[in-house]
Amino acid sequence: MLYSRTKGGTARVKIINVVGARPNFMKMAPIIDAMNRYPKQIRHLLIHTGQHYDEKMSKAFFDDLGMPKPDIDLGIGSGSQAEQTGKIMIAFERVCLTERPDLVIVVGDVNSTMACTITAKKLGIKVAHVEAGLRSRDMSMPEEINRLCTDVLCDHLYTTDRIANENLRKEGVAEDKIHFVGNVMIDTLLKHKQMASQLDLRQALGLESDGYATLTLHRPSNVDDRQVLQGIFEALREISSDLPVVFPIHPRTRKMVSEFNLGHYFNENKPVAGIWLTEPLGYLEFLHLNMQAKMVLTDSGGLQEETTVLGVPCLTMRNNTERPITCEMGTNVMVGNQPSEILTQAKKVLSGESKPSRIPEKWDGHAAERIVGHILETCCTWQTGDEARI
Numbered sequence: 001m002l003y004s005r006t007k008g009g010t011a012r013v014k015i016i017n018v019v020g021a022r023p024n025f026m027k028m029a030p031i032i033d034a035m036n037r038y039p040k041q042i043r044h045l046l047i048h049t050g051q052h053y054d055e056k057m058s059k060a061f062f063d064d065l066g067m068p069k070p071d072i073d074l075g076i077g078s079g080s081q082a083e084q085t086g087k088i089m090i091a092f093e094r095v096c097l098t099e100r101p102d103l104v105i106v107v108g109d110v111n112s113t114m115a116c117t118i119t120a121k122k123l124g125i126k127v128a129h130v131e132a133g134l135r136s137r138d139m140s141m142p143e144e145i146n147r148l149c150t151d152v153l154c155d156h157l158y159t160t161d162r163i164a165n166e167n168l169r170k171e172g173v174a175e176d177k178i179h180f181v182g183n184v185m186i187d188t189l190l191k192h193k194q195m196a197s198q199l200d201l202r203q204a205l206g207l208e209s210d211g212y213a214t215l216t217l218h219r220p221s222n223v224d225d226r227q228v229l230q231g232i233f234e235a236l237r238e239i240s241s242d243l244p245v246v247f248p249i250h251p252r253t254r255k256m257v258s259e260f261n262l263g264h265y266f267n268e269n270k271p272v273a274g275i276w277l278t279e280p281l282g283y284l285e286f287l288h289l290n291m292q293a294k295m296v297l298t299d300s301g302g303l304q305e306e307t308t309v310l311g312v313p314c315l316t317m318r319n320n321t322e323r324p325i326t327c328e329m330g331t332n333v334m335v336g337n338q339p340s341e342i343l344t345q346a347k348k349v350l351s352g353e354s355k356p357s358r359i360p361e362k363w364d365g366h367a368a369e370r371i372v373g374h375i376l377e378t379c380c381t382w383q384t385g386d387e388a389r390i
């Protein structure tokens with residue numbers, strides 16, 4: 001390992017933390033916070049690949065989460081799967097060659113996660129993956145390919161639950177690489193819950209507590225096919241006649257709605273009624289609305305976990321999930337993308353039928369501390385006495 005040396009001669013481990021897309025930011029924020037407690041042991045840089053670049057998909061989250069400005073923004077932007085991945089690899093290789101980190105940390109399952117893992121490993125740099133071992137077993141999802149490639153290469157695999165540990169074992173991963181630390185996304189949720197509850201957005205929109213649903217939709221399998229997307233909107237229109245639906249629309253989905261001419265399903269004006277379309281919301285605003293929603297309809301990964309902890313019913317419009325613990329223990333129900341099943345399950349929630357929810361093990365707000373504790377143990381063992389704080 002290439003331990004960096006400060007002027008005083010103290011050895012510090014140099015870490016590059018990578019983020020790229022919206023769901024990465026809330027996972028990295030608590031890790032940075034935890035690292036900041038060990039300035040003598042850890043020097044860290046934040047690299048944003050720029051996979052997500054819109055103010056509302058990126059900067060708003062940095063502000064809400066109190067994250068430092070990235071030290072380096074690769075400014076990659078959108079592109080095809082290969083184009084985006086390739087551009088990230090080329091740009092990240094230059095960063096690694098200049099910065100020569102001891103460790104790269106990647107989170108989640110987006111293209112930036114996989115691209116930076118491959119790049120760093122080929123340069124002989126150790127890589128740690130946060131949220132390792134999740135598997136949907138659906139190879140039509142770009143994220144599943146990203147998860148598999150990332151986990152097979154990484155040196156440290158930090159997992160959110162025991163199912164993920166088992167997945168990795170079955171794939172032949174050595175036991176000493178698997179570290180069950182809990183869920184960093186839940187660290188962020190628990191930290192911000194109170195702040196979010198104090199916002200007045202719900203009242204400003206004229207919504208009653210428990211009197212509306214929230215909706216997110218962006219998976220290619222749901223939004224890239226006109227018939228599928230229209231079927232989902234038909235079901236949602238029916239739900240919204242009983243319960244207004246707040247829909248902060250993802251840029252990918254907005255593009256498809258306009259291409260397929262489906263704008264007539266939405267209300268973009270106040271008062272909030274029917275399916276109410278709005279720009280992507282900030283982290284705190286969306287958490288605030290989700291906390292008091294009657295139900296959440298989604299195809300996102302992270303929301304399945306957040307609703308489990310909030311105890312809010314979640315209908316996931318997919319046929320599989322890489323997060324089965326949210327169905328086993330939490331409020332999550334897989335409803336696919338066919339209108340009839342979406343409606344059946346939504347009506348159950350509307351009639352007061354909902355699953356009891358238990359909080360998975362180690363989803364307790366301390367996952368990032370466990371990760372940094374492990375890094376200090378494995379990378380900073382040469383430090384003794386006052387210098388070591390663990």
Ligand code: UD1
Binds near residue numbers: 053251
């Ligand atoms: C990506 C992740 C997905 C994650 C999602 C969260 C991959 C393969 N997918 O999907 O796992 O759940 O982010 O949002 O990494 N766009 C903008 N502005 C932006 C970002 C995207 O306009 O700031 C538009 C572009 O038209 C782009 C499209 O959205 O072509 C898709 O963006 P991309 O990053 O490729 O994938 P997502 O669908 O956002």
